[in-house]
Amino acid sequence: MEQLTENVYVETKIRGCDPGIVFTSEGAVFIDTAQWITTLLEMRRFALERGPIQYLINTEGHIDHIFGNHWFAGECDIIGHEKILNGFWKIPPSFNMTTYDYSVDVIRRQDPDGLGKMPPEAEYKIGFPNILFSDRLSLRVGRHDFKLFYTPGHSDANISVYVPQERTVFVGDTVFSGCQIWFHSINFDDLFRSLDFLGTLEVDHIVPGHGPVVDKSYLFEQKAFLHEWLQAVGYAMSKGWTKEECVERISFAGRCPVDIGQDECMDYIQTYNVMACYDYLSAKQGGRFET
Numbered sequence: 231m232e233q234l235t236e237n238v239y240v241e242t243k244i245r246g247c248d249p250g251i252v253f254t255s256e257g258a259v260f261i262d263t264a265q266w267i268t269t270l271l272e273m274r275r276f277a278l279e280r281g282p283i284q285y286l287i288n289t290e291g292h293i294d295h296i297f298g299n300h301w302f303a304g305e306c307d308i309i310g311h312e313k314i315l316n317g318f319w320k321i322p323p324s325f326n327m328t329t330y331d332y333s334v335d336v337i338r339r340q341d342p343d344g345l346g347k348m349p350p351e352a353e354y355k356i357g358f359p360n361i362l363f364s365d366r367l368s369l370r371v372g373r374h375d376f377k378l379f380y381t382p383g384h385s386d387a388n389i390s391v392y393v394p395q396e397r398t399v400f401v402g403d404t405v406f407s408g409c410q411i412w413f414h415s416i417n418f419d420d421l422f423r424s425l426d427f428l429g430t431l432e433v434d435h436i437v438p439g440h441g442p443v444v445d446k447s448y449l450f451e452q453k454a455f456l457h458e459w460l461q462a463v464g465y466a467m468s469k470g471w472t473k474e475e476c477v478e479r480i481s482f483a484g485r486c487p488v489d490i491g492q493d494e495c496m497d498y499i500q501t502y503n504v505m506a507c508y509d510y511l512s513a514k515q516g517g518r519f520e521t
């Protein structure tokens with residue numbers, strides 16, 4: 231775990247999201263949960279040595295952010311956007327397995343020491359958020375403020391958690407740093423708006439959903455990469471390429487790796503990203519390019 235500020239700790243070097251802890255005078259607030267059980271339990275132990283866990287905040291409902299909710303269910307309130315329940319504990323149908331089996335498979339391959347801690351399916355508590363909000367939510371915990379903002383785009387349920395006293399914002403998958411971006415549930419217009427909004431916050435540290443912690447300058451890079459994707463597909467469409475031809479010929483696989491432990495997802499990401507760009511640009515033209 232990396233100590234980011236006096237009271238903020240994050241883990242950026244595991245498979246799955248970048249989970250974080252903010253320590254307040256009243257105990258810990260967790261932002262997202264680790265996908266490796268070993269790391270998850272270490273983070274919990276580390277937090278509980280200093281006091282109770284007050285809240286868990288989920289920045290989105292994708293499995294890599296909420297898998298560990300089981301270990302918080304019933305212990306503290308869990309907070310998320312009101313749309314988070316729609317896709318909660320669901321993986322894409324193309325994965326061809328249940329969410330539980332998918333999680334066990336990840337643990338078996340990548341966190342074998344944690345496998346014995348995985349509860350049987352009948353005892354696994356999904357840990358749905360029990361406090362939901364629509365636009366903004368402010369919490370005061372001890373002497374810390376937590377300002378939660380709806381920042382959709384990566385999915386329709388993404389939120390960001392701004393902690394002004396630490397000059398830090400946890401933005402979930404609104405930002406991927408140094409690794410491939412997933413477009414499988416994207417709304418480009420919302421995402422650009424959310425990235426612009428994040429640029430207005432007074433922060434030194436942006437904790438992304440995946441990859442190393444960055445500062446505000448990275449927001450330009452992230453937006454530029456999104457534009458590059460759209461430009462590549464848009465240019466191909468201007469030449470009359472079909473969606474299938476775009477999928478076949480366009481790839482940003484050489485630009486950066488997939489986040490830790492997910493190399494096998496590279497083709498899936500490239501394929502779905504091209505299709506998402508194609509569908510978005512096609513809709514902007516009144517669907518003229520739909521195939």
Ligand SMILES: [Zn+2]
Pocket residue numbers: 246247292294295403439440
């Ligand atoms: Zn993620």
